[in-house]
Amino acid sequence: MKLGLFLLSLAYVLSQFYRAFLAVLTDVLNADLGAKPDMLATASGLWFLSFAAMQIPVGWALDTLGPRRTSATLLLIGGAGGAAVFAMATTPMHINFAMLLIGIGCSPVLMASFYVFARVYPPAMFATLGALMIGVGSFGNLAGSVPLTLAVEAFGWRETLWALAAVTVLIAIGLWMTITDPPAVESSEKGSVLDLFKIRALWFIFPLMLVYYAPAGAMRGLWIGPYVTDVFGGDAGIASLWMGVAMIAGTFSYGPLDRMLGTRKLVALTGNAMACLFCLLLGLGVAQGYWSAVALFAAAGFFGVSFPLLMAHGRAFVPAHLAGRGVTLMNLFGIGGVGLWQFISGRMHASMSPNAAQIADPYHAIFLFFAAMLAIGIVIYAFSEDRID
Numbered sequence: 001m002k003l004g005l006f007l008l009s010l011a012y013v014l015s016q017f018y019r020a021f022l023a024v025l026t027d028v029l030n031a032d033l034g035a036k037p038d039m040l041a042t043a044s045g046l047w048f049l050s051f052a053a054m055q056i057p058v059g060w061a062l063d064t065l066g067p068r069r070t071s072a073t074l075l076l077i078g079g080a081g082g083a084a085v086f087a088m089a090t091t092p093m094h095i096n097f098a099m100l101l102i103g104i105g106c107s108p109v110l111m112a113s114f115y116v117f118a119r120v121y122p123p124a125m126f127a128t129l130g131a132l133m134i135g136v137g138s139f140g141n142l143a144g145s146v147p148l149t150l151a152v153e154a155f156g157w158r159e160t161l162w163a164l165a166a167v168t169v170l171i172a173i174g175l176w177m178t179i180t181d182p183p184a185v186e187s188s189e190k191g192s193v194l195d196l197f198k199i200r201a202l203w204f205i206f207p208l209m210l211v212y213y214a215p216a217g218a219m220r221g222l223w224i225g226p227y228v229t230d231v232f233g234g235d236a237g238i239a240s241l242w243m244g245v246a247m248i249a250g251t252f253s254y255g256p257l258d259r260m261l262g263t264r265k266l267v268a269l270t271g272n273a274m275a276c277l278f279c280l281l282l283g284l285g286v287a288q289g290y291w292s293a294v295a296l297f298a299a300a301g302f303f304g305v306s307f308p309l310l311m312a313h314g315r316a317f318v319p320a321h322l323a324g325r326g327v328t329l330m331n332l333f334g335i336g337g338v339g340l341w342q343f344i345s346g347r348m349h350a351s352m353s354p355n356a357a358q359i360a361d362p363y364h365a366i367f368l369f370f371a372a373m374l375a376i377g378i379v380i381y382a383f384s385e386d387r388i389d
Helices: 002-020 022-033 037-053 055-064 067-087 092-106 109-120 123-137 139-143 146-155 157-178 206-211 214-232 236-254 257-261 265-283 290-303 307-315 320-355 361-381
Strands: none
Touching: 002 037, 002 067, 002 092, 002 109, 002 123, 002 139, 002 157, 002 214, 022 037, 022 092, 022 146, 022 157, 022 214, 022 236, 037 055, 037 092, 037 214, 037 320, 055 067, 055 109, 055 320, 067 092, 067 109, 067 157, 109 123, 109 307, 109 320, 123 139, 123 236, 123 257, 123 307, 139 146, 139 236, 146 157, 146 236, 206 307, 206 320, 206 361, 214 236, 214 265, 214 290, 214 320, 214 361, 236 265, 236 290, 236 307, 257 265, 257 307, 265 290, 265 307, 265 361, 307 320, 320 361
């Protein structure tokens, strides 16, 4: 199982890479395929929405088929297949289809890990193990910045995507060969995902799950690149790299705090309030130069990665026989929210850009929108019940 978890962490590196690499490819895809930032926002949104849409069937598959078949099969067909389609793309529509496939392929990877953590390890370790997995996987964020820029310059973006497709195939095969499915839960209780909505405590966690990842996921996944390029003439790869580093540091920082401080709710509330603040500062145009903008993006990324903590908070209310469905339903809200915000933000940019007084105005409006959505989620979450396993 240790080797299987290692390969799942590598698969999650790929998942993090695929959700973030469009920010660096903006210029080259615009030049070769005519893909504008708003078009790539749609492609990025399709990744997140297809990923989210798969969470319900993935939850069923984890509880019934196990993590081995679920993760290996989808990563092979969707992940490797989507990367191959991307490598052959000749129009922005092909990019959309490729990102949709890749989202499907990446959809079971992290949840397969979380399923194993929930079924095999002590409950009190869930947030720490989840943060460790996400922190390691977040190195894919870094790979999707300067290293990707260098690879594209040296080999071309199509060749780079073909290499990624091959790596994805190898990891998928490795997952099939090494993951050991946990024993089935012996329980007379039956249930479906609908039973999770009967758990009142989750109602106050779902709204924050829907919005918390917009600062980190949507801005790192796309908007940081065109923003620093268009507004300050800066390097998108460097900016993405620093935001990715901050997100890794934030993930590892969140991991043990619930056990250290004896509360999940207050840690998540404080962290997301800080992420909201830095989104607000970006939206108000406080950054007057390239490096000040990078610093604000990095700060928003550092505080905007409370995923393992929120997952642990929600999982604490989910019965064991619904563990797979529970973690995937939470993930549906987290990833689906980013997909929704990317679609909306893409439309905002496309509609505002032609008449904008300043080139930065559409971006500032998007960042203010993210801050407002996050603030609403925080207010609702403030009424949630705290629980430590």
